[in-house]
Amino acid sequence: MSRQPAYDLDGFTELAGELVDRIPPRLCRNLNGGFMVLPEAKKEDEFYIMGEYLEDPILGCYIVFYYGSFAAVLDDEPAEVWREELYETVLHELRHHLELMAGVDDLAREELEELARLKGK
Template sequence: MNINKFRETANNIMEGLPEELFKQLNGGIIVLDEKKEDGECLVMGEYVEDPFLGKTILLYYGSFVEDLEDASFKEWAEEIEDTIIHELRHHIESLAGVDYLSDEEKLEP
């Protein structure tokens, strides 16, 4: 999947989600061409809160390429959707003043 199809797929997924999930996500969802790693793990997406730039979700297209290079379109779309929903959970929890998902992530092997 090329980056343009990736962006189109992400936009289609976002359009199918309730608008309420995007409240105060003033930086929106941005697709970056790069790959990101955290130690030995690929980072597919990231929720960022910046005092100047606001609240933003970043999707790392390069990470998806490395992980899903030969996968079917369906597998790509499922991973994109899972990542968007995961990062939106970070956003919603942040608005609620909790961070349960980060606690869960720390327990993962």
């Protein structure tokens, strides 16, 4: 029998806010859409998407975290595992933003290479 997830949607949203508040404001410059948590899971093929950096002509640049993906992947892991995974996701998506501001896309290239390796197994 599976336990309840360490965080419900409200608790996860609160945790995301705490972790995002640790980021120096200068690193969030031009992240005009901010950060948001969506309740759903997002998948690409068999891989869950934990977060995304998005650019929209109306909403601007923003970062989304998918609570449902965390719940699916982390299931009954303890709260500390959720915290670590979310913090890594915050930093990962922020790196996408900072690279865009710097005119590079190294992280996207690294992700494509890793995905090709995983699919090649």
